[in-house]
Structures are given as structure tokens and as C-alpha cells.
Amino acid sequence: MDQNTSPIHLPETAEELRAITLEVEQLLQQSADALVSVPEGQRTIDNTLLKLQQAQSEAAARQTRCTFPQMVHLDKDVRDAATEAKKSLQKAWSLLFSRRDVYAVLSQLDENQISDPQIRRLLQHTLRLFKRHGAALAEVEQQKLMTLRSEISGLELDFQKALNEDTTEILLSGHELEGCSEAWLSGLKRAKKEGDDHGALYYRVTMKTPDILNISRNASLPETRQRVATTYRQVCTGTNGPILDRLIQARHEAATLLGYSSHAAYQLDINMAKTVDNVESFLDNITTSISGKLASDKKELLALKKAEYEKRGWSQKFDGKLNAWDVKYYQEILLSEKYAVDNSLLTQYFELNNIRDQIMGVYSKIFQLRFEQIPGKYWADDVTLFAVYDQKAQNDAGEAVKKDPSAFKLGYFYLDLFPRPGKYSHQCVVPLRPSYINSNGERVLPVAVNVGNLSRPTADRPALLKHSEANTFFHEFGHVCHAMSSRARYSLFNFSWAVVPYPTSLAMDFLEVPSIMLENWLWEPTVLKRLGRHYKTGDELPDDLINSLVKTRKVIKGLLFTQQVAMSVIDLRLHSIDPQQRTQSIAEFWRETSEGLVGVTLEHGPNVNPACQLYHIVTGYDSNYFSYAWAESSAHDLYTRFTQKTAPCSHERTRALDGKLGREYWEKVLVPNATQEPIELMRDFLGREPNADAFQRYLTEP
Structure with missing residues (x-):
């Protein structure tokens, strides 16, 4: 290093x-x-x-x-x-x-x-x-609590470790991977299969995000998609299943010792939502609002499935069901046939290095920042480091001060974007150092890292992203900026979450709000025009492809949002009822709840348990998975300021690239971090009481 x-x-x-x-x-x-x-x-x-x-x-x-x-x-x-x-x-x-x-x-x-x-x-x-932490409890009760907390911590880390270290893979032939792109296949390792006397080489498919997504979206044989999906749902069930059973029990015991009715009640007490009843009502309202869209989405995908089965002579195999391993595959077909969006073509315009630079350019413009890469070798060869500067403050400063750019440095962030053995296999931003004033009265600058799992470049092509991956990158970069923005005197008020042990005061159901609000930018034609460059020719992303892409924002949104609601309901109920009173296993409960709410058949078979692959349940999102939907409601409300047409750049469709308004968002929503209540930050930026009107329109309007 x-x-x-x-x-x-x-x-x-x-x-x-x-x-x-x-x-x-x-x-x-x-x-x-x-x-x-x-x-x-x-x-x-x-x-x-x-x-x-x-x-x-x-x-x-x-x-x-x-x-x-x-x-x-x-x-x-x-x-x-x-x-x-x-x-x-x-x-x-x-x-x-304690x-x-x-x-x-x-x-x-x-x-x-x-x-x-x-x-x-x-x-x-x-x-x-x-x-x-029980400091106000009787000593005996507090000792019980501390013992439980120590056990909970160990269980959570053992759960994560099992996923990080997992090396599950399956061998698939070229025929089994029909429909998958040559570009992706060329990046897979090859191996011989035991018992195959012909010595043929098979593709080694891991259970990491890039491989799972490529199979689920592109593999045309349903047997392949089902096998991979089922294998993924069996990952770590032998280790994480028992861990999760005990973890949920221990969390309940700890919460009741503190006088709460459940772990969910304990978690929500310090969040915007406050109570289990409030969250249940919120989720019920979403379910009701999108029930019609859910039904039409499933009908549309099922019609595509039936048509394909008839076209390929598989009519006798058609089961009349929409399965979990069908959804992303037929979503891709829908995008291509109805909206003329070819994701394999679109990815050619989203080359990672260009996307990274252009996303920084967009954030620079809207927040009036500057990013500079710092050459060096860090914990892995492909990790990069950047410094962040307050360009507005530098522009506004006197000439003498401007000569020292370090005076305007806000912090540092790393990008660690590709999978490797033993690495955390999801996407997140980890705060590595908070911002605070030290004992010498000096500002300690924050440091963060964007940990990603994007497809690596190969010998004949660079790393190419789908729009959804670019959207995730843009979202995570919002977290980076949130971490960089803090000017709090005390570390307790910084952007942070349970992935790091030190405490934070930022409400979990507000944590995602700023980044989800910024996802709107990845649906703005002006922004997409800046981002898209063909990796070979350098041509801009064509207007017709941009227009087609923008129209897809709500494609099967009813189905996808209901799946998110189902996971939120599962998480909330697992943590809001006494585990001793639950008659089903977690896997049975998950399947019954999800299939009942969504109407999509899940993977089944021995040792299938979707909860065992869910990082969120052990990284601080326990009883908080709803926060993504809650944050989306707040985010749509905040974005109404950027859709008002009284802007200096009013020739644009929105005020997405209005640096004055973006800077106001930076100062009023990001910079305070946890020094104020989230509702106060929203009121200050909106100039009114927050409401769910914009979110309801998003859910219900075509």
C-alpha cells in the first residue's frame, strides 16, 4: 500500500x-x-x-x-x-x-x-x-443484556463471514448457457466436469452478483435459470440457517429486557417511522396502491412466457405460473420487444471508467465540488483513491486563500468495484473515518469507500455496465457525498451505519433518502446524454435509445415494488413477533409471505432459504428493510423541488443540473447529517411539511 x-x-x-x-x-x-x-x-x-x-x-x-x-x-x-x-x-x-x-x-x-x-x-x-445498552436497568438485567449483545454481535459477523468466504459454483455447458452474451462468457473460467469422459470444458458460474444477474436476465433455458437460482438460494443455509434462528431469538430477548415489545419496536423507536404500526400502515398503503399494477405486470410477463414456450415448441411444459427465475428474463424481453431497449447494446455505451468520470462530473456540477484522483497502490491493485474539494467555497474565497487548494478539501473516498475471493459480495458504501474537530481544534477529514461487485473487464473488452448497474453506482456515490459533506463537530452526527461498530445518530429510514432522491438523475435525458459514450466509437448515446430507456422506468414496477414490500413485511414480522410463537421455519414463513403478497413462485427444494443470503438482516437493516420504500417516499417529495419550472435553466426538462438548487440541497439536506432531525432537514429544503403525494403519483400514474 x-x-x-x-x-x-x-x-x-x-x-x-x-x-x-x-x-x-x-x-x-x-x-x-x-x-x-x-x-x-x-x-x-x-x-x-x-x-x-x-x-x-x-x-x-x-x-x-x-x-x-x-x-x-x-x-x-x-x-x-x-x-x-x-x-x-x-x-x-x-x-x-453499559x-x-x-x-x-x-x-x-x-x-x-x-x-x-x-x-x-x-x-x-x-x-x-x-x-x-441497559445502563438504566437493574444490574442483573443489564448483565443478561450484555451477554445477549455479545452473542448477537458474534452471530451477525459469523453470518457475514460465511457469505463473504462462500465459493459455491456450478459447471454449465455452452448449451445450458444459451442466450448469454459472448462478452460475459469470455470472462468466465473453464473447468472439466468430474465423470465427463469426453474431457469437455464447462463454464464455472459463481454465486456472486455479476454471474447471478447475467444468468437471470439472459439464459434462455428455464432449467438453467432455475438451477442457478435454486443453487443461490441454498448458499450458506447450513451455516446461516441456525445462526439466523438463534439471532432472531436473541434480539427478541434483548429488546424485551429493555422494556420493548419486540426487536422491531426497539429498532424503530429511534427512526422516523417510530412504531411497528406506522410501518405496517405504510406498507399496506403501498400494497393497495399498486395492486392493480402488480396484476397487470404479472399478466404481461406471463403472456410473454406463454408466447415463447409456444414459439419454441415447449407448450406442454408451460405451467401457467410466473416463477422467481422468470421475472428478470421476461423483463428483458419486455424491454426489448415493447420498448426497443436492447440492454446488450445499451451496455456498450456505459463503459465503467467513462461512467465513473461522468458521474463525478454530474455530482461536481450539481453540488459544485471537484474530484481529483490520487495515484497509488492500495489494498488491491484495482482500488483507486480520490480527494473531494469544495469548488464553490474556493471560487468564493479571496485570491490569497485560493492559492492553497488543501484548505477546501472535504475528504477522501476509495473505489473498490470488482469481486474477488473472500470479498464482501454486495454493494455498499463504508465510512472509514468520520469527520470531527479534534483536540487541537482541527477538522479531521472523512474517508469512505464504495465497495462494489461489478463485472470485471476482460482481455478484449472493458468493464461494461447495464443501466441498472450505472444507477446503483450513482446511488452509492450519493452515499459517498453524504459522508463527505459532514461539518459536524462530533463523530456521533456523521453519516454511518451498523457496518462499522462506532455509533451513529443518523436514522436508518433516512439513511437512504439522499441517494434514492439522486437516482432520479439516471432517468434524465440530459444526464444520460452526458453519461453514454460507446466504448469503441466514442459516439454519444443516441436520442432514440435514451427516449426508449426513459419510458421503461416503471416497467413491471408494480411487481418489483411488491417484491420489495414483501421482503420488508417478512423482515418486520420476523422481528415483531415472539419467535417462540412462530409455528413456521424462517424459510417456510418467507415463502408463504412472499408468494401470498407477490404471487410469484419461489425457488424450492432441500436447504432453500432466501433469508440466508440477505446481508441486510445482519448489517443494521434488521426491522429496517422497509427503509428503502420509506426513503423512496421521502425522496420523491424532495425531488419535487427539482421538477419546478421556475429555474434559471428552464429550457431543460427539470432542474436536475441546476447547480444553485443542487448546492441548496447539499447545504440543507446533506451537510447537517444527524445534527438535526430528518424531518427538519426536509422541511427546510421543501419550505413546507413533507407529504407522500409525489410518491403516490409515482406508484399509481402510468
Whole structure:
């Protein structure tokens, strides 16, 4: 790793990682000891609350070096050590917020005597953390809670580790992969199949995102799609099934110890939604609103399936059902036949490096930022590093100040975009270091990483993205900018989530709002024109293809959204009822609930359990999967500001590229992070009370 340019240096060895872990644990313990050692008559906000927060900020800035390697490190020994370190550090943070003596000191502070609103909020949220760790419970009950929390942490990490380290693959022949592109096939490894005396070479198909998506969208033989889909749904069921059973039970026990009726009630208490009833009502309203669209979507895809079976002479095999392994395949056919969108052609205009640069260009324009790549070698050869600068502030500054660009640096982010063995196999942004003011009064700059799993380039072609992948990239980059935007004094108010052990105050059902709002840009013709360049010819994305693509935004949206609602309902119900009262296994419950709500037949067979591949259920989205739909409702409301036609660039269809409005969004919605309640940020930007009108129009209008 380049020691000169990288703001974060991951440990080279397991021993180095363990040493850093011990340092962080000692820092947290010593900070708590120092707080209670202050004589009672000498205690102030500065030498108790703020001193403790300073130590927390420093611990947060260091600890990701010990935990993040679990997701990306090339050395399995280091990944394993990082898994154990994360368990240790989660326990260390939990021990800190379980300290009854520290809680007793902080609870004596009078928030009414604090004039600074950010410090007052810091006290409120810090006390909340202690209460949620049982510091206000009787000692015996708190000990039970701490034991459960330690077990929960270990179970969650073991679940993730099993998925990260999974190497499941199947061998498929060229015939079985009929319909898949030569470009994708050329990137697959080949192998002989045991028992095949002819020595033929088969394609090795993994259960990682790029392979799963290519099969589900393009493999024309239903048997192939079903086999791959079923194999994927069997991944890690032997390990993660028992883990999940115990995890849900332990979460319920911990929540009831704290006086909550369920784990869902415990989780939602600190979110915008607040209660299980509110979330259930929200999800019921969506289901009702899109029921007609769901029925028409399924009918349309089933008609395509029947027509294909008749065309290929498979009429006797037609089962009259829409299966899980049918949906993406017939969606592709629908896009091609009805909307003239050929995704294999479209991907040729979405070459990864160009998309990356153009997305940064769009974000630069709307938020008035500047991105600069920093050459160097990091934890893997294909990882890149960028610095982010506040271009508006630099433009507005005096000439003397402008000469020092570092004064306008906002932070750093890495891109780690391709799959590899042992790597986290989903898409996310991980905050590696929060922004805060250190003990010297200096701003510590935030660092984040976009962890992706996109198709790698091959010998004869670069990495090419589908529009959906470009959309995901754009979404994740919104999280990067959210992480870069913070100007909070304290790390507790930064963009963060449960993938890192240090605490955050950002509501989970607001976490996705800014990025989902920004997804609208990937449906704007002006933006698509900027993004699309043919990887061979350099030609712009043609207008007719742009227009066709824009028309597809709501294609089978009723079906896709109902699938999302079904997963939200499953997650919520698993965590809102006493597991001892549930008569079905998780796999049975998942299948019955999903098929009942969506009407699509799921994969079946021995050891099939879709919950065992769901990272979200162990990375902080437990009882919070609904937050994607909730965030979409808020995002559509926020986007109404960008569709108003009183813009300086009113010749455009929307104000998507209006830098003045984009900067207002940056300042009012992103920069505050968790220093204010999410509803206040939305009110400030909208100039009114938020509502669901725009979301309802999106769900119900053609």
C-alpha cells in the first residue's frame, strides 16, 4: 500500500491488526475511567461529555482499520482476524455504553443549562445510547443484556463471514448457457466436469452478483435459470440457517429486557417511522396502491412466457405460473420487444471508467465540488483513491486563500468495484473515518469507500455496465457525498451505519433518502446524454435509445415494488413477533409471505432459504428493510423541488443540473447529517411539511 498518499492504511498482518484493536479498546476504557475520576464538584460539560466524545471520535477514526479488512483484504488470515476484531470492538463499544458509573455522571448534566444546540443534542443522543445498552436497568438485567449483545454481535459477523468466504459454483455447458452474451462468457473460467469422459470444458458460474444477474436476465433455458437460482438460494443455509434462528431469538430477548415489545419496536423507536404500526400502515398503503399494477405486470410477463414456450415448441411444459427465475428474463424481453431497449447494446455505451468520470462530473456540477484522483497502490491493485474539494467555497474565497487548494478539501473516498475471493459480495458504501474537530481544534477529514461487485473487464473488452448497474453506482456515490459533506463537530452526527461498530445518530429510514432522491438523475435525458459514450466509437448515446430507456422506468414496477414490500413485511414480522410463537421455519414463513403478497413462485427444494443470503438482516437493516420504500417516499417529495419550472435553466426538462438548487440541497439536506432531525432537514429544503403525494403519483400514474 502506498504509505504516502493513502489516508487509511490497512494492516498488513493479523498481528498488526490485533495490536490496533487493543489500542482502540484501551482508548475507550481509559476515556470512561477518566470521566468518572473527575471529582463531583469539578465536573463540567467540557471535562465529561465533550472529553468522552473526543475519545469516541478518535476511536472511531482508528477502529475501521481493524474491522474493514474483513470485507476486502486479500489475506484470509487478516480477514479472519478482522472478523474477530469486529466482535471485540463491538463488545468494547457496548461495554462503554453499559458503564453505569459513566451514565450516572452524564445523567446529572442539565441539558437546560446548555445553550449550544449541537452540544445539547449530543448529550441527549449520548444518554440515549447508554439507556439502549441497559445502563438504566437493574444490574442483573443489564448483565443478561450484555451477554445477549455479545452473542448477537458474534452471530451477525459469523453470518457475514460465511457469505463473504462462500465459493459455491456450478459447471454449465455452452448449451445450458444459451442466450448469454459472448462478452460475459469470455470472462468466465473453464473447468472439466468430474465423470465427463469426453474431457469437455464447462463454464464455472459463481454465486456472486455479476454471474447471478447475467444468468437471470439472459439464459434462455428455464432449467438453467432455475438451477442457478435454486443453487443461490441454498448458499450458506447450513451455516446461516441456525445462526439466523438463534439471532432472531436473541434480539427478541434483548429488546424485551429493555422494556420493548419486540426487536422491531426497539429498532424503530429511534427512526422516523417510530412504531411497528406506522410501518405496517405504510406498507399496506403501498400494497393497495399498486395492486392493480402488480396484476397487470404479472399478466404481461406471463403472456410473454406463454408466447415463447409456444414459439419454441415447449407448450406442454408451460405451467401457467410466473416463477422467481422468470421475472428478470421476461423483463428483458419486455424491454426489448415493447420498448426497443436492447440492454446488450445499451451496455456498450456505459463503459465503467467513462461512467465513473461522468458521474463525478454530474455530482461536481450539481453540488459544485471537484474530484481529483490520487495515484497509488492500495489494498488491491484495482482500488483507486480520490480527494473531494469544495469548488464553490474556493471560487468564493479571496485570491490569497485560493492559492492553497488543501484548505477546501472535504475528504477522501476509495473505489473498490470488482469481486474477488473472500470479498464482501454486495454493494455498499463504508465510512472509514468520520469527520470531527479534534483536540487541537482541527477538522479531521472523512474517508469512505464504495465497495462494489461489478463485472470485471476482460482481455478484449472493458468493464461494461447495464443501466441498472450505472444507477446503483450513482446511488452509492450519493452515499459517498453524504459522508463527505459532514461539518459536524462530533463523530456521533456523521453519516454511518451498523457496518462499522462506532455509533451513529443518523436514522436508518433516512439513511437512504439522499441517494434514492439522486437516482432520479439516471432517468434524465440530459444526464444520460452526458453519461453514454460507446466504448469503441466514442459516439454519444443516441436520442432514440435514451427516449426508449426513459419510458421503461416503471416497467413491471408494480411487481418489483411488491417484491420489495414483501421482503420488508417478512423482515418486520420476523422481528415483531415472539419467535417462540412462530409455528413456521424462517424459510417456510418467507415463502408463504412472499408468494401470498407477490404471487410469484419461489425457488424450492432441500436447504432453500432466501433469508440466508440477505446481508441486510445482519448489517443494521434488521426491522429496517422497509427503509428503502420509506426513503423512496421521502425522496420523491424532495425531488419535487427539482421538477419546478421556475429555474434559471428552464429550457431543460427539470432542474436536475441546476447547480444553485443542487448546492441548496447539499447545504440543507446533506451537510447537517444527524445534527438535526430528518424531518427538519426536509422541511427546510421543501419550505413546507413533507407529504407522500409525489410518491403516490409515482406508484399509481402510468
